[in-house]
Amino acid sequence: MNPNQLTPMLKQYHEIKRRYPGTLLFFRLGDFYELFYEDAIIGARELEITLTARHKERGTPVPMCGVPHHAVMSYIAKLIRKGYRVALCDQVEEAKSSTKLVRREVVRIITPGTVLEGPLLEAGENNYLAAVCGTAEAAAVGFLDVSTGEFVVAEFVGERAWEHLLEQMEAFAPREVLYPKALEPIVNAYVRHETPPSEEAADRELPVGSTVFDYAARTPLEDWVFDFAYAHSLLCEHFGVSTLEGFDLQGHDVAVQAAGAALHYVRETQRAQAAHITEISFLRPSEFMILDPTTVRNLELVEALDGSREHTLFAVLDATETAMGARLLRQWILRPCGRLAEITARLDAVEEFVRRTMWRDQVRARLKRVQDLERVLARVNMGTATPRDLAALRNSLAVVPEIKDVLREATASLLEVLRESLDELQDVRALLEAALVENPPATLGDGPTIRSGFHAELDELRALATDGKSYIARLEQRERARTGIPSLKVKFNQVFGYFIEVSKANLHLVPPEYERKQTLVGAERFTTPELKDYEAKILGAEERILELERELFHELRQEVARATRRIQATARALAHLDVLAALAETAVRRNYRRPILTEGDEIYIRAGRHPVVEVQLGRFVPNDLYMNNTTDRLLIITGPNMGGKSVYLRQAALICLMAQMGSFVPAEEARLSLVDRIFTRVGSSDSVARGRSTFMVEMIETAKILNTATPRSLVLLDEVGRGTATFDGLSIAWAVAEYLHNNANHAAKTLFATHYHELTELARVLPGARNYQVLVKESKGGILFLHKVVEGSANKSYGIEVARLAGLPRSVIARAREILENLEANELDPMGRPRLAEHLPGREGWKRQPTLFEAAQRSLLDELRALDVDQLSPEEAKRWLQEAKRKLL
Numbered sequence: 001m002n003p004n005q006l007t008p009m010l011k012q013y014h015e016i017k018r019r020y021p022g023t024l025l026f027f028r029l030g031d032f033y034e035l036f037y038e039d040a041i042i043g044a045r046e047l048e049i050t051l052t053a054r055h056k057e058r059g060t061p062v063p064m065c066g067v068p069h070h071a072v073m074s075y076i077a078k079l080i081r082k083g084y085r086v087a088l089c090d091q092v093e094e095a096k097s098s099t100k101l102v103r104r105e106v107v108r109i110i111t112p113g114t115v116l117e118g119p120l121l122e123a124g125e126n127n128y129l130a131a132v133c134g135t136a137e138a139a140a141v142g143f144l145d146v147s148t149g150e151f152v153v154a155e156f157v158g159e160r161a162w163e164h165l166l167e168q169m170e171a172f173a174p175r176e177v178l179y180p181k182a183l184e185p186i187v188n189a190y191v192r193h194e195t196p197p198s199e200e201a202a203d204r205e206l207p208v209g210s211t212v213f214d215y216a217a218r219t220p221l222e223d224w225v226f227d228f229a230y231a232h233s234l235l236c237e238h239f240g241v242s243t244l245e246g247f248d249l250q251g252h253d254v255a256v257q258a259a260g261a262a263l264h265y266v267r268e269t270q271r272a273q274a275a276h277i278t279e280i281s282f283l284r285p286s287e288f289m290i291l292d293p294t295t296v297r298n299l300e301l302v303e304a305l306d307g308s309r310e311h312t313l314f315a316v317l318d319a320t321e322t323a324m325g326a327r328l329l330r331q332w333i334l335r336p337c338g339r340l341a342e343i344t345a346r347l348d349a350v351e352e353f354v355r356r357t358m359w360r361d362q363v364r365a366r367l368k369r370v371q372d373l374e375r376v377l378a379r380v381n382m383g384t385a386t387p388r389d390l391a392a393l394r395n396s397l398a399v400v401p402e403i404k405d406v407l408r409e410a411t412a413s414l415l416e417v418l419r420e421s422l423d424e425l426q427d428v429r430a431l432l433e434a435a436l437v438e439n440p441p442a443t444l445g446d447g448p449t450i451r452s453g454f455h456a457e458l459d460e461l462r463a464l465a466t467d468g469k470s471y472i473a474r475l476e477q478r479e480r481a482r483t484g485i486p487s488l489k490v491k492f493n494q495v496f497g498y499f500i501e502v503s504k505a506n507l508h509l510v511p512p513e514y515e516r517k518q519t520l521v522g523a524e525r526f527t528t529p530e531l532k533d534y535e536a537k538i539l540g541a542e543e544r545i546l547e548l549e550r551e552l553f554h555e556l557r558q559e560v561a562r563a564t565r566r567i568q569a570t571a572r573a574l575a576h577l578d579v580l581a582a583l584a585e586t587a588v589r590r591n592y593r594r595p596i597l598t599e600g601d602e603i604y605i606r607a608g609r610h611p612v613v614e615v616q617l618g619r620f621v622p623n624d625l626y627m628n629n630t631t632d633r634l635l636i637i638t639g640p641n642m643g644g645k646s647v648y649l650r651q652a653a654l655i656c657l658m659a660q661m662g663s664f665v666p667a668e669e670a671r672l673s674l675v676d677r678i679f680t681r682v683g684s685s686d687s688v689a690r691g692r693s694t695f696m697v698e699m700i701e702t703a704k705i706l707n708t709a710t711p712r713s714l715v716l717l718d719e720v721g722r723g724t725a726t727f728d729g730l731s732i733a734w735a736v737a738e739y740l741h742n743n744a745n746h747a748a749k750t751l752f753a754t755h756y757h758e759l760t761e762l763a764r765v766l767p768g769a770r771n772y773q774v775l776v777k778e779s780k781g782g783i784l785f786l787h788k789v790v791e792g793s794a795n796k797s798y799g800i801e802v803a804r805l806a807g808l809p810r811s812v813i814a815r816a817r818e819i820l821e822n823l824e825a826n827e828l829d830p831m832g833r834p835r836l837a838e839h840l841p842g843r844e845g846w847k848r849q850p851t852l853f854e855a856a857q858r859s860l861l862d863e864l865r866a867l868d869v870d871q872l873s874p875e876e877a878k879r880w881l882q883e884a885k886r887k888l889l
């Protein structure tokens with residue numbers, strides 16, 4: 001395209017557009033934001049608005065579509081949700097004359113990870129931006145929620161660095177991920193599920209289980225953004241410090257790089273200092289209970305396996321009154337606490353709220369009136385807060401002294417601490433009360449914002465404007481009387497200002513001093529020197545009022561911004577109070593009990609329930625659980641399909657998790673040792689999209705458990721080995737159970753639900769293994785699920801019964817029964833496995849697959865045959881015998 005053919009406006013457009021690649025440019029033209037060219041085509045499609053064209057007449061039409069400026073945020077929200085980035089280009093000077101091109105600039109870039117406006121955010125969820133970087137040996141990630149100012153960074157070293165990093169990614173669930181371009185091939189391979197080109201690349205491939213790169217927007221940045229020296233100086237400058245020691249970042253260079261990149265991106269896109277980001281905290285995973293992505297999903301903590309939000313732990317526990325509280329509760333669920341002292345402090349606070357119903361109600365009723373201070377504060381600091389935002393701040397702060405007062409009665413030490421953190425902010429409150437009208441408009445300029453009595457000049461101008469208007473009314477009356485034209489009107493429009501309008505029929509009555517301004521079909525418009533005078537005054541006053549209100553509002557915003565840290569501290573304290581009171585409310589409503597947490601090794605739950613299933617079903621059969629790290633560390637749970645094994649496993653994990661959040665738990669009694677991690681291998685999760693079979697995923701997850709579990713971990717294995725041939729599956733299941741039991745470093749407390757009844761043999765040979773079963777009652781009509789877990793092992797799966805209940809055709813059920821009877825009557829080998837295949841005709845030479853024990857015996861015999869006894873020292877002989885014995889057991 002020949003640039004000389006472009007209009008000046010389009011030339012300006014191209015200049016700006018060139019500087020913002022990868023964004024959709026919203027270009028302000030009068031009352032509209034317009035998109036042009038490619039952007040217009042995308043915009044029209046995604047927003048379902050009409051695509052038109054500019055300059056059709058010139059033969060080079062420019063595709064165009066537009067949205068009204070006052071509704072722009074709802075359109076942008078749609079695009080952001082679809083993962084687009086938007087550059088907002090405004091007119092940065094008033095359009096003075098119609099000929100001169102107004103100056104335009106991009107005032108903000110809005111991306112999924114940096115949105116600030118209410119309509120673009122989920123109230124009860126954080127909106128994190130993540131910046132990731134690292135090498136094969138060390139990796140770091142910075143999480144920054146611009147909408148609240150929270151900034152956390154984590155660093156991991158060693159072989160499993162990336163795996164740990166992804167675990168954190170899953171817990172924080174960022175909306176946008178930044179990474180250096182150098183990492184792009186790896187990220188892309190991960191996203192596109194490509195097979196890595198080489199062994200070496202495969203080693204660095206990101207581990208399975210995380211979906212964060214699929215759902216978050218991916219934003220590669222130039223490598224220099226992650227440069228250490230740059231990041232370091234940016235962070236120091238931002239926080240006004242000369243060293244990062246105070247933030248625990250000394251010596252964590254990769255973390256500094258990640259954090260620096262996140263901050264860089266925010267300041268770059270928002271065109272603001274982001275002064276509400278007042279600190280950065282270094283995440284120490286050991287201070288939390290760690291939940292890997294698979295576990296977060298399997299336990300249905302914040303999202304159910306079917307993607308819904310209804311039947312989740314979060315939904316059951318969430319009785320918070322504020323958005324800040326809802327966000328914190330989510331954080332506590334995804335990152336339960338790992339420190340006994342902190343958990344106990346939380347439990348003390350919850351207990352006090354539980355005990356004192358009236359008082360809890362008082363606190364909660366006041367919290368209900370508190371709005372999202374964190375997000376308002378972010379907008380204040382980013383220069384986007386509206387008059388209504390400041391009113392929300394004012395109204396919320398008014399509640400703080402009341403809450404503080406109510407909390408005077410608190411005795412739990414955490415509640416006392418929180419009370420002390422509440423700043424009444426009298427100065428800020430007084431200022432906002434004096435400055436803002438009761439109900440200011442959503443947009444500045446859409447009505448009065450500044451209260452009268454706050455600023456003398458503003459009051460004067462307002463008086464003038466109102467006076468002026470009544471003066472015009474009087475003038476109209478007077479002129480009507482003087483000229484004798486009853487239909488004479490004084491009117492106003494944008495182009496001609498004030499004028500006197502006289503209809504054609506009355507023109508002969510117009511006095512000579514009237515100056516003609518404009519002729520219409522049925523009327524003439526006039527002005528007089530007196531009217532001109534007043535016009536100047538009134539219009540001047542109204543313009544000046546707008547200008548002055550804008551100035552005063554900006555000053556007000558800046559004044560509030562100066563109190564950022566104090567407001568933040570108050571907001572955080574309110575969020576904590578909200579969560580603690582909400583946990584108490586839920587505990588009372590659902591009849592939970594306070595757990596006792598210990599540094600010991602026992603887990604004892606009496607009459608425990610599954611918090612979500614019990615709500616769903618209404619009636620629930622409670623069950624006990626006892627585990628320790630010696631005699632009861634591997635529980636093998638057998639029982640019929642639909643018996644309740646999976647529910648039992650999950651409820652154990654959820655009770656431990658809730659306790660470490662500081663919540664009461666659904667049980668009559670719970671004595672729990674601290675858990676460092678919960679692992680789950682539950683059900684069959686397919687990952688076809690990732691090019692991995694069910695069984696492969698199952699094994700990858702199992703491998704991870706075996707490599708990472710510690711004696712402090714809680715492991716749930718639900719039918720491991722199910723995804724393959726019976727013997728392979730059973731062998732793997734057996735070996736996995738044995739490993740978790742025997743390997744001192746990985747001897748986690750393990751709950752293993754299985755349909756391999758052979759596994760119940762483990763209890764005979766392993767000192768820490770025990771059998772439990774889920775009871776059913778057999779009756780003539782079928783079976784009755786009791787959902788009761790007791791010691792012992794089940795010997796039947798009742799699979800056919802369940803199939804019958806599921807409505808399989810009667811003939812199929814009857815035939816299955818017949819086959820089962822045959823199998824059980826005479827077709828089983830000594831190990832209880834079918835000999836079916838042996839009797840099939842025409843399969844000469846087929847050999848029965850050996851049982852586990854036979855296989856062990858045979859290989860031992862082979863070894864013995866091959867052994868040259870003369871060559872053995874007595875020591876070696878002894879070791880061989882020991883080894884042989886171990887293999888046989």
Ligand SMILES: Nc1ncnc2c1ncn2[C@@H]1O[C@H](COP(=O)(O)OP(=O)(O)OP(=O)(O)O)[C@@H](O)[C@H]1O
Binds near residue numbers: 644
């Ligand atoms: N303790 C309980 N009280 C009441 N109902 C329960 C209880 N436990 C489980 N149930 C009900 O039984 C259903 C099946 O439970 P679950 O999925 O745990 O069975 P399972 O033993 O794992 O079966 P499968 O072997 O087929 O996987 C649950 O969906 C729930 O409705």
Ligand SMILES: [Mg+2]
Binds near residue numbers: 646718
């Ligand atoms: Mg199950």
